[in-house]
Amino acid sequence: MSNRPAGAAAPEQTRWEQRTEVPLFLASVVFLLGYAVRVLAPHDTGPWPDIGLTLVCSTWLLFVVDYLVRLRQSGLGARFVRVHWLDTLVLALPLLRPLRVIRIYTAVQNRRDRPRLNLYARVMSYAGLSAVLLGFAAALAVYHQEHTAAGATILTFGDAAWWACETLTTVGYGDVSPVTPGGRVIAAMLMACGLGLLGAVTGSFSSWLLQVFTREDEKGPSGSR
Template identity: 55%
Template sequence: MTDTALARWERHNGVVLAVASLLFLASYALRVLGGGLPGALRDLCLAVALAAWAVFVVDYVVRLRLSGQRLPRFLRTHWLDAVVLLLPLLRPVRIVQTYQRVQRRHERPRLALHARVIAYAGVAVTLLGFAGSLALYQQEHIAPGADIVTYGDAVWFTCTTLSTVGYGDLAPVTPLGRLVAVGVMVCGLALLGAVTGTFSSWLLQAFARDGERPPEHAANAPGASHRVDD
């Protein structure tokens, strides 16, 4: 692999991006759930969230410059980063992406491919579920006629939506809340498809290996001797 300036940048800024993602999520959670917090502390949380967002902007601009690509092509090849800049709901995904970059430093990943996919999906579901429930609660709990009035309601709705169960006992009523719900639905379908496909692939490979292995009784039979060429 060519050690370009872009590759070196992406290899060494993973920790910074992971910390920025966690700080953004923590400050956003405090602002949403900490209704009784002092005004100064809420302003500090807002400043931390904006600073974390600025880190993502700087990272995106630097990688654009180092790639030597024009903006349209860079957007096509790094579309997830562009979405992360625009949608706060997806910013925790950068933590999963950072873990992938760390794994690339090792010649042999610690987990097999199927295990890595399931592990990434599990982490992504947890982070997206937490961020989605926060965004949903922020938009819904003070809306007139809202069904989701507590954070527990938001967590329940997010879990049922991510799992594609959808009991229908709760539903968002605000436009932004419904937009968040649509994003959670799409993420749930994508992650469920990834896990299901990976598990099916693992089963097929396991069955194929078992089918190619000769039965023990046939291998140990008296007539199953190796033929020696003259």
């Protein structure tokens, strides 16, 4: 039986995650592009809808392989699903893959040595990019749900993108909003995810500022002598 603390990754799993972090992030972008083609391309535009479906299915299979490899390497068995609930959710709903930035943020917060500036910058850039990708994914999903619904105010992808910007930034003008049950579920998820990503950015930025101020305070007395 493993003596690792609950939730601690096995060395093999850690190495795998380090090697696959960037490729899987790029696969997430390809998944979104395929989904965008599938949603936005008219169904009478030749092979484009089929190409979009191929990209979506092939990248999702990569996510499944990654999940199964980490499950086997973790040694947790069925407990992996509960311990790594975010990864399980992302596998079931691939449009939420930008949320995996939370794992990076958690790794920064749990570091026992002094955090490095470039690590904080990495979290902030990942969170910012993830917010953009998540907003784009939500705009696609809500447009897919809404544009043909009776009484819908989101009729074009431009309307959906504007709505996603309003929701992510918590402005909420209310000029466009989902009317279908599916659209409202997407809206609720985007609100929660947007708060999480904003928290990752502001938390990392605040931690970096505190680190800078602490270093300045440490330099102060010695510099005044």
